[in-house]
Amino acid sequence: SPNRTYRIAVIAGDGIGTEVMSEGLKVLGRAAERFGFRLETQEFDFASAEYWTKHGRMLPEDWFETLSGFDAIYFGAVGWPDVVPDHISLWGSLLQFRRGFDQYVNLRPVKLLPGVPGPLRGREPGDIDFLVVRENTEGEYSSIGGKMFEGTDRETVVQETVMTRTGIDRILRFAYEQAQRRGGRLTSATKSNGISITMPYWDERVAEMGESFPEIEVDKFHIDILAAQFVLHPDWFDVVVASNLFGDILSDLGPACTGTIGVAPSANINPTGELPSLFEPVHGSAPDIAGQGIANPVGQIWAGAMMLDFLGEAQAAEAVTTAFETVLESGETMTPDLGGSARCEELGTAIAQAVDAA
Numbered sequence: 001s002p003n004r005t006y007r008i009a010v011i012a013g014d015g016i017g018t019e020v021m022s023e024g025l026k027v028l029g030r031a032a033e034r035f036g037f038r039l040e041t042q043e044f045d046f047a048s049a050e051y052w053t054k055h056g057r058m059l060p061e062d063w064f065e066t067l068s069g070f071d072a073i074y075f076g077a078v079g080w081p082d083v084v085p086d087h088i089s090l091w092g093s094l095l096q097f098r099r100g101f102d103q104y105v106n107l108r109p110v111k112l113l114p115g116v117p118g119p120l121r122g123r124e125p126g127d128i129d130f131l132v133v134r135e136n137t138e139g140e141y142s143s144i145g146g147k148m149f150e151g152t153d154r155e156t157v158v159q160e161t162v163m164t165r166t167g168i169d170r171i172l173r174f175a176y177e178q179a180q181r182r183g184g185r186l187t188s189a190t191k192s193n194g195i196s197i198t199m200p201y202w203d204e205r206v207a208e209m210g211e212s213f214p215e216i217e218v219d220k221f222h223i224d225i226l227a228a229q230f231v232l233h234p235d236w237f238d239v240v241v242a243s244n245l246f247g248d249i250l251s252d253l254g255p256a257c258t259g260t261i262g263v264a265p266s267a268n269i270n271p272t273g274e275l276p277s278l279f280e281p282v283h284g285s286a287p288d289i290a291g292q293g294i295a296n297p298v299g300q301i302w303a304g305a306m307m308l309d310f311l312g313e314a315q316a317a318e319a320v321t322t323a324f325e326t327v328l329e330s331g332e333t334m335t336p337d338l339g340g341s342a343r344c345e346e347l348g349t350a351i352a353q354a355v356d357a358a
């Protein structure tokens with residue numbers, strides 16, 4: 001935006017979502033001050049168990065109109081299984097946003113951070129730094145199919161994979177552009193040896209789109225060996241693009257290779273900018289630790305950095321990232337999941353202060 005004012009819908013949700021959201025807003029507020037832009041935030045109480053208890057639904061009927069004018073949605077976590085079954089809380093809120101706002105890119109950075117113990121032996125910060133780009137609207141997760149001869153020996157179920165040229169090309173273009181921006185390579189997840197119609201078509205589109213990006217080196221791996229290489233050679237990757245199902249698996253496997261779930265962020269993006277994109281930590285509402293003030297706020301804060309980057313405030317995004325990396329590296333203010341005894345609020349405050357120095 002020309003006057004650098006961004007309208008942000010803030011939806012904290014349930015459990016630790018509300019705790020980490022306060023820290024996310026604290027850090028983003030500091031970044032805005034330092035880099036001279038404005039975040040006009042508006043908080044909403046829907047997409048939570050409390051709202052469901054009061055209204056019998058997860059969202060107001062006019063949620064689309066209410067949210068569609070915002071520049072972005074900053075989201076905490078939704079889910080409180082003692083009160084609302086998880087399929088209702090998820091389908092009734094987050095998945096509505098993803099579909100309604102056509103957020104066709106799911107983006108997950110995979111980066112080994114200083115001070116965060118990872119499960120892979122011998123890997124240092126800097127060794128692992130890549131992006132998983134998942135197609136988020138079609139592919140294997142379609143609703144085309146059906147059931148026949150139910151309850152008989154011939155009981156039959158069919159579910160079709162749906163891949164469209166529009167759908168594939170728009171995710172590939174986004175992935176190539178990310179590779180271009182990072183000066184890196186693109187890796188495509190395929191399975192054209194086993195899935196003989198849709199996956200060869202995916203490969204064909206990857207090659208065709210590559211003609212518009214001649215400077216980007218592309219390789220492809222079958223999904224099974226690609227999953228193995230995430231663990232064995234995570235240093236090989238810059239940007240990895242995948243269909244909905246393959247991307248779902250890789251976008252959990254990737255962050256798992258770099259340590260605690262408390263630090264992992266995720267973005268659901270509609271690159272056209274015509275409808276809002278959504279930025280959230282990967283973790284859920286963590287009922288087991290909710291209310292104790294000990295959640296790790298880094299996933300929420302990092303998601304905030306991704307939001308700033310998407311809004312065009314790359315310098316501020318970089319400063320926020322540097323800030324949490326510096327604080328984690330010093331190891332002085334660590335939440336219990338990182339082996340320390342700091343509270344959520346203390347880690348958030350330390351990172352906010354570090355934004356000034358970053």
Ligand code: NAI
Binds near residue numbers: 294295297
């Ligand atoms: P979860 O991510 O909430 O928790 C898994 C484990 O990781 C728990 O032991 C928790 O204490 C720990 N953990 C998670 N985030 C942490 C943080 N920031 N700092 C320290 N420890 C953290 O997943 P779970 O338990 O499977 O689901 C709980 C609820 O959250 C369910 O209702 C589920 O549907 C919902 N959920 C929502 C998501 C979302 O809003 N995008 C994503 C995943 C789950």
Ligand code: MG
Binds near residue numbers: 248252
């Ligand atoms: Mg998943």
